[in-house]
Amino acid sequence: MNVLVIGATGFIGAVVAAALAGAGHDVSALRHSGGRATEYRPVPGDLTDPVSLTRAAAGFDRVVHAGPPLGADLDLAGVDALLASGSPLVYTTGAAVLGGGSHDEDSEPDPHPVVAWRAEVERRVRAAGGRVVRPGMLYGEGGGSVPALLAAKAAERGTGVYIGEPGVRWPVVHVADLAALYVAVVEHAEPGTVWHGMSETVRLDELARVLGGGTAAPWPLEEATAELGPIAGLYTLDQDISSDKTRRLLDWTPKHTSILAHLSAEPPSPAR
Structure with missing residues (x-):
């Protein structure tokens, strides 16, 4: 598939982009003016300029958003702009959107106030047929x-x-295991679904x-x-x-x- 990775120079995005390329996908990377170059085809766009994201994301088989959170206003405007492109979106949130206690992939968000807006981000992504990935605390590499x-x-x-x-x-979750999950989500996940990256x-x-x-x-x-x-x-x-549903349906086995x-x-x- 032709995949645009947002955040390809970041901790998650760099490993995800490499894993997607290693799986045979044609990877491009969003790059803002003055941004660090990667080995992937650069696509002009800026997370702080939501209007630029619709144009950047258009025409891709998948768009993987692994960039940093920027706050309620920019994140909500950005997700709307990406969805407006018509390209299927894979969006990264995180475990904190669930709040405290025991949860699984079917649990409704109850976010910690620090990330309160991410519940609405998830709702918009899923309503538009996108996929949501919730990683745990990252380590490795x-x-x-x-x-x-x-x-x-x-x-x-x-x-x-x-x-x-x-x-x-x-x-x-180790970042390499998380990258393998993104490949599985890009290749196999149904629209409107949530997946847990916790080992x-x-x-x-x-x-x-x-x-x-x-x-x-x-x-x-x-x-x-x-x-x-x-x-x-x-x-x-x-x-x-729990990530039991993710492991079972996507055959994800952290190493x-x-x-x-x-x-x-x-x-x-x-x-x-």
Whole structure:
């Protein structure tokens, strides 16, 4: 298929674009003025200029949006512009759109306030026949903003840190496994569907302990919020999210199933 990848220079998009090309698809990359070049055919367009997206996305068999969230106004205007192109859209949201608790692919969104608008993004994509991918926390390939942040705090404090109470769980996924899921969604997913990219569930205090060399301590939410802003609240969101339907219907089998073992062997470089 002829596929446009949005975010092809980013952590997710670069691996997804390579996986799609490796599967034999003809990959193009959205590129804004002054943007970093890739090995793929550049298509002019800018996420901050929604009008440009309709023209950029027109004529593709699939458009994969793996770019960063930019906030309610730009994200909603951008998804409307992409859908107006008529090209089938695969859109990336995330686990936080489901809120706390146990969920699966059929659960209705109940988003954390930090990402509240993403529920409406999902609704618009699905209503237009697009596909939604909800990844867990990403790691691998030398990236992953959350492990890098926690590694930096561990280096700063001399112990691993986690925000809020112990026992908070998050779904996680290695970026290479996530890229394989995007290939499956592009090739096989029915219109209007939601897919979960989660390979396992991990306790954040256990992750912090690995990054801290065997020790971890709480980072009070008030202190974390003062440094990180409202996004710190996401770290207190306890989630146990199933990807059973995705695995079964798309024959998706993650190869990386232990983030703790991965981080023990390959600690991330602390974010700066």
